[in-house]
Amino acid sequence: MAIERTLSIIKPNAVAKNVIGQILSRFETADLRIVAARMLHMSREQASAFYAVHQGKPFFDELVEFMSSGPVLVTVLEGEDAVAKNREIMGATNPANAAPGTIRADFADSLTENAVHGSDSSETAAVEIAFFFPEGVCPRTR
Ligand code: RTP
Ligand code: MG
Numbered sequence: 347m348a349i350e351r352t353l354s355i356i357k358p359n360a361v362a363k364n365v366i367g368q369i370l371s372r373f374e375t376a377d378l379r380i381v382a383a384r385m386l387h388m389s390r391e392q393a394s395a396f397y398a399v400h401q402g403k404p405f406f407d408e409l410v411e412f413m414s415s416g417p418v419l420v421t422v423l424e425g426e427d428a429v430a431k432n433r434e435i436m437g438a439t440n441p442a443n444a445a446p447g448t449i450r451a452d453f454a455d456s457l458t459e460n461a462v463h464g465s466d467s468s469e470t471a472a473v474e475i476a477f478f479f480p481e482g483v484c485p486r487t488r
Contacts, residue, residue, distance in 0.1 A: 350428045351468075351475060352422070352429045352468075353421075353465045353477075354420070354422075354423050355420050355421075357418055357459065358459075359454075365453055366419055372449060373432070376431055380423060386420065387418070392414070393410045393413040393414040395477075397410065412459060422483050429468050429471055436448060436450055436464050440460075441460055442457075
């Protein structure tokens with residue numbers, strides 16, 4: 347499996363709970379490297395654009411409201427099989443179904459406020475990385 351990159355967002359509820367370090371540490375423990383990072387407070391417009399794929403779904407407005415409710419930490423993670431590995435560490439979308447020891451099992455507050463976002467494919471990852479890092483992400487020298 348080749349080295350790939352994925353986009354991660356530590357969502358407003360997890361930032362508010364002061365667990366950024368604990369979440370980043372889980373990525374590093376799983377051999378994912380942080381190759382870019384940016385903290386920002388998204389506007390409603392930015393959150394709507396980022397989650398445009400969900401426009402029209404019943405949870406869209408609540409999702410946009412939540413994602414623009416406070417600061418988030420956006421990172422690019424790099425490693426072997428990074429997209430799937432990150433989603434495994436995150437756990438299921440609904441924390442009620444998230445395996446013990448996953449980020450969502452430990453830090454989610456609800457289905458909406460589920461602590462982290464992770465790209466769902468390498469194609470999506472490329473689009474999402476360009477959304478937050480339009481200037482590009484430099485290659486990491488270890
Ligand atoms: P994400 O995009 O945030 O990594 O999450 P995901 O792939 O596991 O889930 P997705 O289906 O893409 O949904 C995006 C986010 O919308 C919220 N959601 N709410 N109330 C609901 O029924 C519902 N369903 C999804 C969650 O915050 C989910 O992460
Ligand atoms: Mg998704």
